[in-house]
Amino acid sequence: MPDGKGGYFERLERTRVWRSVFRSGTGSSTLHRALAIQQNLFLHLFSTKVRRRMLGFRATWYLGALTLGTFFILVITGILLMLYYHPSVPQAYADVKDLKFVVSSGMFLRNLHRWSAHAMVLLVFAHMFRVFYRGAYRPPREFNWVIGVILLLITLLLSYTGYLLPWDQLAFWAITVGSNISSAVPVFGDKARFLMLGGHQVNANALLRFYVLHCVILPLAAVLFVAVHMWRIRKDGGLYVRQSEPARESEPQPEVPATDNKEVLVGKR
Amino acid sequence: MTEPKDFVAGVGSDIRKSQKRVLFVTRRTSAQVKVSDEEQVQTFPEGLLRIALAIEILAIALVLISLFFNAPLEGIADPTNTPNPAKAPWYFLGLQEMLHYFPPVVAGVLIPTVLVVALVVIPYFNVNIEADGLFLKNRRRRLSIFYVAALGFSLFLWFFDVYVALVPTLIVAAFMLIAAFSSPHSSSRSRRYLASKPVSWWVMTWFLFELIVLTIVGTFFRGPGWSWVLPWRG
Numbered sequence: 001m002p003d004g005k006g007g008y009f010e011r012l013e014r015t016r017v018w019r020s021v022f023r024s025g026t027g028s029s030t031l032h033r034a035l036a037i038q039q040n041l042f043l044h045l046f047s048t049k050v051r052r053r054m055l056g057f058r059a060t061w062y063l064g065a066l067t068l069g070t071f072f073i074l075v076i077t078g079i080l081l082m083l084y085y086h087p088s089v090p091q092a093y094a095d096v097k098d099l100k101f102v103v104s105s106g107m108f109l110r111n112l113h114r115w116s117a118h119a120m121v122l123l124v125f126a127h128m129f130r131v132f133y134r135g136a137y138r139p140p141r142e143f144n145w146v147i148g149v150i151l152l153l154i155t156l157l158l159s160y161t162g163y164l165l166p167w168d169q170l171a172f173w174a175i176t177v178g179s180n181i182s183s184a185v186p187v188f189g190d191k192a193r194f195l196m197l198g199g200h201q202v203n204a205n206a207l208l209r210f211y212v213l214h215c216v217i218l219p220l221a222a223v224l225f226v227a228v229h230m231w232r233i234r235k236d237g238g239l240y241v242r243q244s245e246p247a248r249e250s251e252p253q254p255e256v257p258a259t260d261n262k263e264v265l266v267g268k269r
Numbered sequence: 270m271t272e273p274k275d276f277v278a279g280v281g282s283d284i285r286k287s288q289k290r291v292l293f294v295t296r297r298t299s300a301q302v303k304v305s306d307e308e309q310v311q312t313f314p315e316g317l318l319r320i321a322l323a324i325e326i327l328a329i330a331l332v333l334i335s336l337f338f339n340a341p342l343e344g345i346a347d348p349t350n351t352p353n354p355a356k357a358p359w360y361f362l363g364l365q366e367m368l369h370y371f372p373p374v375v376a377g378v379l380i381p382t383v384l385v386v387a388l389v390v391i392p393y394f395n396v397n398i399e400a401d402g403l404f405l406k407n408r409r410r411r412l413s414i415f416y417v418a419a420l421g422f423s424l425f426l427w428f429f430d431v432y433v434a435l436v437p438t439l440i441v442a443a444f445m446l447i448a449a450f451s452s453p454h455s456s457s458r459s460r461r462y463l464a465s466k467p468v469s470w471w472v473m474t475w476f477l478f479e480l481i482v483l484t485i486v487g488t489f490f491r492g493p494g495w496s497w498v499l500p501w502r503g
Contacts, residue, residue: 033311043317049309050316062323069324073331093345100342111335119331121360125480132391132473135400142392149388156360163358172346173355177365181377189378201348241307 045227047234054239063127068226070120075219077113085165087211089204092167117159124155136240144232147225154222161214164207175210176202353493362487363480369495370431384476397469404449405464412449419445437482441475 012018013026024035034048053059084103085095099106128148131137137145164175179197183189198205233239310316357365367376391397404411419442426435444463448471451460492498 030311033313036313037311043313046312046316048312050312052308052310055310055316055319062320065320065323066327069327070331072324073328090345096342107339108335111338111340112331114340115334115338116331118359119327125360128388129473129477133470137392138398139392145392146389149385152388153385159360160358166342167346169343169346169350169352170341172348173352174357177355177357178361181364181368181373184373184377186374186378202346203348 045230045234047238050238051241054241060239061126061130063123063130067120067123067127070116070123071222071226073116074113074120077109077116078215078219080109081113082215087165087208089167089207092165092207096166096168117162121155121159124152128152131240134240134242138240141232141236141240144229144236147229147232151222151225151229154218154225158214158218158222161210161218164202164210165214167207172202175206179206354491354495356487356491359484359488362491363483366433366483366487366491367431370429391469397467400467402448402453402465403445403468403471405453408449415445415449433483433486434479437478438475441471441478445471 010026013022019025022036022040024039025032037043037046037048081099084099084106086092096110099110103109131145131148160175160178164171179193179202182196183193185192194200196206196209197203198209356362364376364381367380370376371380403415419438423435423438423442426432426438447460448463448466451457451464453461453464455461455464489500490497
């Protein structure tokens with residue numbers, strides 16, 4: 001934040017309207033910066049402070065943040081794509097064709113959505129393996145690992161349901177291969193498949209169901225679990241630090257483990 | 270040896286950071302307390318700025334990819350015209366490869382279910398929490414278990430002609446063998462590295478290796494009738 005007193009932004013920050021929205025005040029003190037996180041519905045998922053070495057690229061490779069980034073891109077491009085798309089047969093295919101030949105930048109929009117989706121699946125897997133190899137799943141972070149597995153499944157389902165929407169040969173047969181597997185589930189396999197497709201084979205009903213799953217149900221589930229996932233990072237003591245990697249070797253570590261007040265409270269439990 | 274005390278008591282006095290702290294740490298205290306004091310920065314703006322920057326760079330990369338590479342679109346869906354091969358999305362091709370060898374109830378239901386359950390329960394089993402090298406404790410017993418497991422699994426894959434999964438299994442088993450005959454005092458750095466890896470590391474690495482190999486094979490090396498093809502030959 002610039003320090004000049006006369007800047008437009010500083011003046012804006014001092015207005016009554018701005019201060020009614022952002023109650024953390026205008027200063028740049030540690031307290032103000034902490035309040036900027038704590039008093040914001042979305043940002044309060046994060047802790048107000050973070051260990052400096054956890055911000056380095058080596059610690060996390062930023063894979064969680066990048067996954068979230070692809071999700072943002074997918075939501076924005078996805079909403080724009082919805083403006084040009086009818087989930088019906090054969091109109092769906094014609095709409096996707098129109099993206100290429102009629103809609104301004106339509107092809108770019110679809111490309112960005114598709115490649116971001118692939119990137120998200122890849123990043124979610126990479127994030128999971130990175131967390132595993134750092135040992136960050138260990139207690140007290142067990143439950144957040146479980147939420148991560150749920151998010152992996154949601155991501156795969158999001159990608160899978162989106163795969164059908166262009167209604168081309170690639171889409172149709174990929175979903176047919178996948179849905180045939182579900183009928184191999186003992187006892188209720190065929191029923192599950194019927195429920196998923198709205199019929200005995202991939203048809204217009206399946207397209208509509210996949211559309212609703214892809215655009216409403218699964219994204220809502222993803223938002224919910226992502227929120228819990230990020231909030232749990234703070235609740236579980238911040239980003240995982242390996243005990244075998246000392247913060248700064250030159251500095252002697254205190255004999256008594258130093259904690260902040262929150263951790264003392266946890267210890268008393 | 271005297272009995273260790275049941276608790277540690279201390280007083281923190283870094284007045285610039287926080288008020289005076291009085292702290293009792295018992296041996297039953299949860300793992301959260303074992304955090305040592307280290308330099309912290311404010312999430313706003315330092316953390317958030319870095320996250321925003323990382324996402325911006327990713328967005329630029331994806332925009333560039335989208336400008337130069339078009340998403341595939343084939344002819345309109347035709348239920349009467351089955352393409353050969355009909356492939357699932359790339360992240361399911363490992364499973365589709367298994368479907369080639371095993372009945373659907375195994376490859377399509379049993380394997381994915383076992384995988385998901387195995388992933389979920391990882392942090393709840395102490396064997397996955399311990400960080401000691403696999404062969405550093407109970408060496409003889411663990412070595413015999415490893416021989417039986419590796420041999421049994423390899424024979425199983427060989428029996429069903431699953432060479433695609435057999436080769437990575439054998440490679441990982443070979444590295445485990447090297448680890449078994451290395452120690453933290455081995456002269457070579459890579460052997461010390463292998464010797465220090467716990468069993469959970471080996472299982473996950475084997476899974477990751479299989480996942481990569483099967484996905485690459487399914488994506489690039491499988492053609493009509495799920496036969497072997499070379500991707501550079503049309």
